[in-house]
Amino acid sequence: MRNETKATNPVLELKNVSKTYSVKQGLLGKSRPLTALRDLSLRLEQGEVLGLVGESGCGKSTLAKILLGLEAPTSGEVLVDGAPLGSQDRLALARRIQPIFQDPYSSLNPRKTIADIISLPLRVHGIGDAASQQAAVREILDVVGLPSRVMHTYPSQMSGGQRQRVAIARALVMKPDIVICDEPTSALDVSVQSQILNLLADLRRDLGLTYLFISHNLAVVEHLATRVAVMYLGRIVEEAETEALFDGARHPYSEALLTSVLTPDPSLGVPRMNLGAAYPNPIDPPSGCAFHPRCAKATEACARQRPAPVVDEDGLIACFHPNGMAPTRSRPAEAAPRLSASV
Amino acid sequence: MTQTVTNPTGAAFDRDPLLEQILGPTPGQMLRRRVLGHQGLLIGGAVIALLALMAIFAPLIAPHDPFAQSLMNRMEPPVFLGGSWEHPLGTDHLGRDYLSRLIYGARVSLLIGVVAAVISGVIGTTMGVAAGYFGGRVDAVVTFLINVRLAMPVVLVALAVVAILGGSLTVVTTVVGLLLWDRFAVVMRASTRQVRAREYVAAARAVGASTPRILLTEIMPNIANNLIVVVTLEMAHAILIEAALSFLGLGVQPPTPSWGLMVSEGKTMMLFEPWLVLIPGAVLFTLVLAINLMGDGLRDVTAPENRN
Amino acid sequence: MTSPLLSVRNLKVDIPSGSGTLHPVRGIDFDLHRGEVLCVVGESGSGKSLTSLSLMGLLGRTLERSADRMEFDGINLLGASGRQMRKLRGARMAMIFQEPMTSLNPVYTIGDQLIEALLLHRRMPRAQARARAVELLEKVGITAAASRLGQYPHQLSGGLRQRVMIAMALMCEPQMIIADEPTTALDVTIQAQILRLLYDLVREMDMAMILITHDLGVVARVADKVAVMYAGELVETGTVAEVFDQPLHPYTRGLLDCIPQPGKTGRGEPLGTIPGIVPSLVGQVDGCVFRTRCTQAGPACLGPIPRRSRDGHLFRCVHTDGYAPAETKAI
Ligand SMILES: Nc1ncnc2c1ncn2[C@@H]1O[C@H](COP(=O)(O)OP(=O)(O)O)[C@@H](O)[C@H]1O
Ligand SMILES: Nc1ncnc2c1ncn2[C@@H]1O[C@H](COP(=O)(O)OP(=O)(O)O)[C@@H](O)[C@H]1O
Ligand SMILES: [Mg+2]
Ligand SMILES: [Mg+2]
Numbered sequence: 001m002r003n004e005t006k007a008t009n010p011v012l013e014l015k016n017v018s019k020t021y022s023v024k025q026g027l028l029g030k031s032r033p034l035t036a037l038r039d040l041s042l043r044l045e046q047g048e049v050l051g052l053v054g055e056s057g058c059g060k061s062t063l064a065k066i067l068l069g070l071e072a073p074t075s076g077e078v079l080v081d082g083a084p085l086g087s088q089d090r091l092a093l094a095r096r097i098q099p100i101f102q103d104p105y106s107s108l109n110p111r112k113t114i115a116d117i118i119s120l121p122l123r124v125h126g127i128g129d130a131a132s133q134q135a136a137v138r139e140i141l142d143v144v145g146l147p148s149r150v151m152h153t154y155p156s157q158m159s160g161g162q163r164q165r166v167a168i169a170r171a172l173v174m175k176p177d178i179v180i181c182d183e184p185t186s187a188l189d190v191s192v193q194s195q196i197l198n199l200l201a202d203l204r205r206d207l208g209l210t211y212l213f214i215s216h217n218l219a220v221v222e223h224l225a226t227r228v229a230v231m232y233l234g235r236i237v238e239e240a241e242t243e244a245l246f247d248g249a250r251h252p253y254s255e256a257l258l259t260s261v262l263t264p265d266p267s268l269g270v271p272r273m274n275l276g277a278a279y280p281n282p283i284d285p286p287s288g289c290a291f292h293p294r295c296a297k298a299t300e301a302c303a304r305q306r307p308a309p310v311v312d313e314d315g316l317i318a319c320f321h322p323n324g325m326a327p328t329r330s331r332p333a334e335a336a337p338r339l340s341a342s343v
Numbered sequence: 344m345t346q347t348v349t350n351p352t353g354a355a356f357d358r359d360p361l362l363e364q365i366l367g368p369t370p371g372q373m374l375r376r377r378v379l380g381h382q383g384l385l386i387g388g389a390v391i392a393l394l395a396l397m398a399i400f401a402p403l404i405a406p407h408d409p410f411a412q413s414l415m416n417r418m419e420p421p422v423f424l425g426g427s428w429e430h431p432l433g434t435d436h437l438g439r440d441y442l443s444r445l446i447y448g449a450r451v452s453l454l455i456g457v458v459a460a461v462i463s464g465v466i467g468t469t470m471g472v473a474a475g476y477f478g479g480r481v482d483a484v485v486t487f488l489i490n491v492r493l494a495m496p497v498v499l500v501a502l503a504v505v506a507i508l509g510g511s512l513t514v515v516t517t518v519v520g521l522l523l524w525d526r527f528a529v530v531m532r533a534s535t536r537q538v539r540a541r542e543y544v545a546a547a548r549a550v551g552a553s554t555p556r557i558l559l560t561e562i563m564p565n566i567a568n569n570l571i572v573v574v575t576l577e578m579a580h581a582i583l584i585e586a587a588l589s590f591l592g593l594g595v596q597p598p599t600p601s602w603g604l605m606v607s608e609g610k611t612m613m614l615f616e617p618w619l620v621l622i623p624g625a626v627l628f629t630l631v632l633a634i635n636l637m638g639d640g641l642r643d644v645t646a647p648e649n650r651n
Numbered sequence: 652m653t654s655p656l657l658s659v660r661n662l663k664v665d666i667p668s669g670s671g672t673l674h675p676v677r678g679i680d681f682d683l684h685r686g687e688v689l690c691v692v693g694e695s696g697s698g699k700s701l702t703s704l705s706l707m708g709l710l711g712r713t714l715e716r717s718a719d720r721m722e723f724d725g726i727n728l729l730g731a732s733g734r735q736m737r738k739l740r741g742a743r744m745a746m747i748f749q750e751p752m753t754s755l756n757p758v759y760t761i762g763d764q765l766i767e768a769l770l771l772h773r774r775m776p777r778a779q780a781r782a783r784a785v786e787l788l789e790k791v792g793i794t795a796a797a798s799r800l801g802q803y804p805h806q807l808s809g810g811l812r813q814r815v816m817i818a819m820a821l822m823c824e825p826q827m828i829i830a831d832e833p834t835t836a837l838d839v840t841i842q843a844q845i846l847r848l849l850y851d852l853v854r855e856m857d858m859a860m861i862l863i864t865h866d867l868g869v870v871a872r873v874a875d876k877v878a879v880m881y882a883g884e885l886v887e888t889g890t891v892a893e894v895f896d897q898p899l900h901p902y903t904r905g906l907l908d909c910i911p912q913p914g915k916t917g918r919g920e921p922l923g924t925i926p927g928i929v930p931s932l933v934g935q936v937d938g939c940v941f942r943t944r945c946t947q948a949g950p951a952c953l954g955p956i957p958r959r960s961r962d963g964h965l966f967r968c969v970h971t972d973g974y975a976p977a978e979t980k981a982i
Contacts, residue, residue, distance in 0.1 A: 069549070
């Protein structure tokens with residue numbers, strides 16, 4: 001169990017959560033179970049930014065939907081402030097936890113004005129009258145850095161970055177304390193991404209928010225997150241403080257992810273990845289450790305048996321052959337030499 | 344509405360041509376622009392508007408009583424075939440003014456088109472939206488019902504029912520309305536599934552919005568464009584079925600003026616007086632064509648992405 | 652210095668529209684030599700795809716292309732007929748798109764699509780073409796290559812499909828490859844593998860490559876030369892070291908400040924931003940296009956913007972002083 005020397009105060013907790021979808025293969029095919037989350041446990045502590053990283057299809061969005069109560073877990077428990085999610089008032093939960101989605105083009109109803117979109121939570125919850133709702137919209141627009149004249153415009157009139165600000169405004173208008181960000185900047189250009197990241201960081205500081213920050217961009221996660229969980233095929237394979245993870249990932253998969261980050265450093269070449277096989281199909285997961293077909297360190301034991309997650313003071317690790325504490329960030333000297341030098 | 348973008352440097356340039364950036368048109372403005380640029384839609388709409396006005400103000404426009412018989416003046420030809428201006432489109436075999444009957448006939452066609460489309464629209468949309476939104480069992484049941492309905496030949500079933508219940512405007516309208524919901528259900532089911540997967544629906548659910556609210560404010564406005572297109576198609580469909588039933592003598596009963604009935608009554612004399620059939624036929628054709636033009640136009644204008 | 656494989660001067664694309672002509676690509680100049688990787692980097696809508704499509708002669712009919720010069724290996728692409736272009740595209744210049752599914756035909760097997768080009772352009776016997784297809788699939792890192800030939804595109808994962816696209820582009824041993832965001836839709840792990848592959852192939856086969864991307868990380872790791880594109884213009888061009896170590900254009904500097912860089916940006920500290928929005932490119936575009944978002948903008952930015960140079964490192968900005976105006980030279 002978790003080392004109890006660190007008193008923890010999880011605001012959101014997943015306990016052994018599994019989620020199985022049934023998917024039809026082909027036109028006449030039978031339905032087969034697809035397990036998107038496997039016996040997954042995770043805690044979100046008050047005030048932290050928990051980065052959740054992993055390849056597409058590993059179950060990040062499914063996890064987000066379960067935390068938001070949009071999907072019910074097939075088994076396991078979701079606790080909010082220690083009490084089961086199901087036992088709590090739907091509206092009260094909505095006031096505490098709000099999402100920001102990836103695609104600002106699909107997250108805003110094109111038939112509604114910006115004011116209507118942002119005030120929807122207030123209207124659903126019957127907070128204030130029309131005038132005070134308008135005032136609240138104006139106020140939150142100011143917080144996310146949009147002029148109040150956009151209130152009467154439609155999403156199609158705005159740029160991607162502006163839309164994402166509207167989505168953030170909608171999430172924050174009821175002053176939630178937990179925000180689930182599912183790839184909030186993946187669809188944005190870098191110059192806009194940095195604005196949104198700055199905004200998220202400012203809001204967190206000013207409003208004391210707790211974030212679950214899902215992203216496949218590790219540079220962004222390193223910048224924003226205080227703690228990182230690495231997911232692979234529906235499970236958490238490693239969890240650590242951001243600094244510790246980026247200084248020395250223990251799981252070979254985390255290591256591979258870190259190696260594949262392309263920092264804009266022209267003195268480095270393209271890293272050689274030795275992830276031979278492709279990402280597995282979640283319908284037919286590999287035996288044992290799901291990562292073993294792609295792992296350079298894999299042994300026979302890895303194929304046979306799944307490594308149990310071990311929780312220690314550094315976090316969590318599920319691997320038979322974890323790396324020591326040697327730094328894994330490729331430094332210029334150790335990295336693959338730039339190839340142009342050899343030509 | 345223009346958005347004045349402030350230059351980060353402040354007032355370096357008062358009126359920078361590069362910054363005369365329009366904050367794009369509103370969806371309403373965009374729609375207006377596309378409508379005004381769409382000839383088919385405008386023509387179809389104008390024809391329908393004209394026929395609708397004709398139907399509404401029939402008593403004011405019609406030169407004669409459409410039921411008034413005058414056996415003295417039977418089968419008078421229209422003016423362009425040498426008739427008189429007293430009866431611009433001539434008279435039928437009972438001496439009734441053909442133009443007046445045509446004008447009153449528009450009432451029947453448009454009424455049946457609108458009412459049948461509303462009945463089938465309500466049934467089909469409810470089923471389709473429910474199936475698309477809830478999925479699972481509901482979807483399975485609706486899909487089954489759609490398949491059952493598609494296995495029934497509309498005209499034959501309508502004929503049978505009308506034969507049993509007897510033809511009247513009410514019966515024909517109701518029967519047609521109860522039969523034509525299939526396309527509504529199919530299209531609304533597909534569009535709802537599409538819209539349901541959008542993130543704004545998830546966002547509304549995460550806010551705690553109730554299902555009826557989500558259906559009404561998030562789903563419906565975004566499938567309305569497809570609904571309108573189906574409405575026009577089914578209106579044309581219903582009008583044609585009424586004409587067919589009336590032609591077969593099982594629809595609207597004489598002496599009510601209906602275009603289908605007029606064709607039917609004229610058919611015995613078709614070889615000698617072809618205009619008796621051609622005039623109501625042409626008007627029927629024009630109305631259906633106009634409705635289809637408008638339907639196509641509405642689809643182009645409201646959902647340009649579905650053009651192909 | 653050898654003559655360049657591809658030489659482009661003053662390439663423009665115009666799109667006539669109801670409210671005036673749109674000028675999405677203006678005045679593009681560059682030279683590309685054999686064995687070189689040129690990365691064109693810019694945000695979405697900056698005109699990267701239009702530039703690459705106009706090089707390949709694949710622009711839609713409503714789009715107008717013009718240039719002072721566009722020469723590929725001594726062939727004037729401006730005067731080339733449709734037939735000549737088709738021949739060139741199949742055999743000597745190849746393109747890789749972002750979404751391989753849109754450029755692979757779903758009803759033919761991978762094998763059929765791979766050897767089609769060879770049968771067409773090289774009149775090679777089928778068996779020999781097949782052997783080459785297997786060889787190339789192996790080269791792009793696809794295991795059990797022979798058995799893949801009978802598979803259909805939808806049976807492959809995104810990463811594998813992109814490799815098939817690369818293999819297809821290589822079938823006729825082109826002299827130049829244009830890759831338009833080839834890894835944008837892929838996971839980072841696959842991205843690294845695909846980039847590595849492209850990079851190695853370019854060196855090994857002495858090809859030239861134009862890699863289009865919006866990711867500065869990709870550029871830094873892969874490029875020999877970099878062209879930074881903004882609102883239809885190349886605002887800065889130079890070697891990768893020049894552009895990354897001493898960015899001269901405010902836009903390039905702004906972009907580099909926007910991305911979190913471990914070691915340079917402190918964790919959680921504010922990142923640089925480029926405020927404002929991309930200007931409208933309808934009608935006459937005068938002066939510096941970046942002035943509406945530039946913190947250094949001043950009255951001089953409204954006038955003509957000379958291209959200036961420091962030892963081949965070119966940029967279009969009136970502000971960074973002390974550099975000579977460039978002659979008609981490109982990178
Ligand atoms: N509604 C659904 N029905 C069936 N399968 C689903 C559904 N949602 C997600 N999945 C599957 O679950 C897996 C995890 O998906 P997701 O959580 O979206 O991954 P991520 O966000 O990490 O990319 C994927 O294999 C995906 O195909
Ligand atoms: N066929 C077209 N018709 C009209 N505008 C176009 C067309 N293709 C591209 N554009 C416009 O040209 C600009 C440049 O597009 P593109 O080259 O695709 O940018 P990038 O690839 O850099 O994202 C964009 O503003 C886009 O909207
Ligand atoms: Mg996701
Ligand atoms: Mg592009």
